[in-house]
Amino acid sequence: MTVATRPAVSSALPAIPMGDIAPWAILASLLAVLVVYFVGAEQGAWSVIAGTDVHEFVHDARHLLGFPCH
Amino acid sequence: MTRLLVLGLLAGLLASVVTFGVARLVGEPALDAAIALETTDSHTHAADTPDHSDTGGMSRRLQAGPGLFVGLAAVGVALGGILAISYAVARGRFLHGSTRATVGWITSLGFAAVIVVPMLKFPGNPPAVGNPETIGARTLAYFAFLALSLATLGLAVSAVKGIASRRRKMLIGAGIYAGVMSGAAILLPSFHEVDPAFPRDLLWQFRASTLAVQATLWASTGIAFGWLVERFGQSI
Numbered sequence: 001m002t003v004a005t006r007p008a009v010s011s012a013l014p015a016i017p018m019g020d021i022a023p024w025a026i027l028a029s030l031l032a033v034l035v036v037y038f039v040g041a042e043q044g045a046w047s048v049i050a051g052t053d054v055h056e057f058v059h060d061a062r063h064l065l066g067f068p069c070h
Numbered sequence: 071m072t073r074l075l076v077l078g079l080l081a082g083l084l085a086s087v088v089t090f091g092v093a094r095l096v097g098e099p100a101l102d103a104a105i106a107l108e109t110t111d112s113h114t115h116a117a118d119t120p121d122h123s124d125t126g127g128m129s130r131r132l133q134a135g136p137g138l139f140v141g142l143a144a145v146g147v148a149l150g151g152i153l154a155i156s157y158a159v160a161r162g163r164f165l166h167g168s169t170r171a172t173v174g175w176i177t178s179l180g181f182a183a184v185i186v187v188p189m190l191k192f193p194g195n196p197p198a199v200g201n202p203e204t205i206g207a208r209t210l211a212y213f214a215f216l217a218l219s220l221a222t223l224g225l226a227v228s229a230v231k232g233i234a235s236r237r238r239k240m241l242i243g244a245g246i247y248a249g250v251m252s253g254a255a256i257l258l259p260s261f262h263e264v265d266p267a268f269p270r271d272l273l274w275q276f277r278a279s280t281l282a283v284q285a286t287l288w289a290s291t292g293i294a295f296g297w298l299v300e301r302f303g304q305s306i
Contacts, residue, residue, distance in 0.1 A: 013169065015162030020071045025155045028075075032148040039141045045209035056128045061141020064097035065287075066185075066194030066280030068208045 040067040074154045077303055081295035082150020086143040089287040093142065097283055098134055100196060100276040105130075107268070108198035142287070149291050153177065157295070164227060169303075170296045177292030183223040183247075185284045188216050189277075191255050196276040201263045211258050222250045 040062060042048060043055035055062075128137070156176045165172040192212045200208075226246040233239040264273060 012166070013161050013172075016071060016074075016158045018159075021155060021158045024071060024075055025159070028148075028151045028155055032152050035144045035148040039144050041209055041213075045206045053128075056133065057137040058141035058144075059128075059133045060093070060098070060101060060138040061145070063101055063194065063196065063276075064093045064138070064280055064283045065141070065145060066189055066277070066284060068192055068194065068200070068205070068212045 040065070044068075071158060073303055074158055074299065075151060077298040078150040078152075078154025078157075078295055079147050080150065081153070081291050081298055082146040082148065083143060084294045085150070085287055085290035086139070086146030088290045089142050089146065089283060090139050092286040093138060093279075093283045094134070097276075097279040098138075100272060100279050101134075102130075103272055104196035104198050104276060107272070142283075146287055146291060149287065150295060153180070153291060153295055156180070157299070164231060169299050173292050173296040173299070177288055179223060179227075181285070181288040183219045184216065185281075185288065187219050187251055188212065189281065189284075191215055191258070191260070193277050194280045195263075196273065199264050199268055199273070201261075204261055204263065207259065208261050211261075215254060215258055218254050219251060222247050225250075 038054060039058050043052050044062075153173070153176060157173060160176055161169075161172050165175055167175075192208065192215065226243040229246060230239045230243040233242065
């Protein structure tokens with residue numbers, strides 16, 4: 001079956017303009033990196049905040065998400 | 071676009087509630103068993119492993135309850151947001167199927183590239199395992215491998231975009247990804263730090279539970295997002 005034999009697919013989903021996506025994509029990527037850093041690595045290999053409170057609070061999540069923890 | 075993003079964040083939050091349940095049921099027993107070993111068994115508790123009896127004043131209840139939930143929810147919501155943006159980029163450009171099929175492809179490829187492949191090279195360690203002296207090198211190698219995996223996935227997807235045959239598309243894409251990542255896995259250092267005295271069935275149970283937790287998080291984020299978009303996002 002080729003696509004041409006089908007009736008024009010009215011349900012074909014339109015592409016969303018890149019200009020609409022780009023600002024969100026940049027913001028979300030940066031925030032996601034921050035989140036993954038704080039949950040996955042802060043106060044392990046590197047520390048931004050002094051002490052071990054961040055590490056200990058998310059300790060179980062970090063282990064169970066499989067991050068190289070300590 | 072704003073609505074898609076909201077649905078993504080919501081899907082991630084819903085998924086983290088489900089994942090919290092799985093993590094409690096499957097993951098916490100292994101975590102607790104490893105911590106118990108660490109604090110009681112001096113044989114496996116090498117002097118150079120981190121000591122979990124010192125939790126910085128935080129109780130295990132706090133760590134296994136609110137701490138676990140906040141950590142999972144933060145990662146879940148971030149995953150939902152990234153999924154929404156990936157969906158917006160892929161739909162009508164890289165993927166031309168239904169909403170569910172599009173979300174299914176993105177979630178599956180993302181799970182393979184972000185979770186499964188890095189996990190094969192750098193599996194997570196339970197408490198009492200892992201040499202603190204190599205934490206810097208391990209963390210760096212892990213994130214480098216993860217970044218390369220994502221970049222290679224992007225490269226492979228872009229490279230096969232124009233190929234008409236579905237079969238050839240998948241074979242060539244998979245070939246590019248597998249080739250680059252196998253090379254990287256061989257070149258990057260490996261860390262073999264599990265004490266021979268650490269029970270191997272507990273190690274296996276722990277690592278399997280990390281895969282189960284991630285699989286639950288990704289699958290439920292994808293399912294929730296696909297459903298939410300079909301239900302509330304058709305005008306987008």
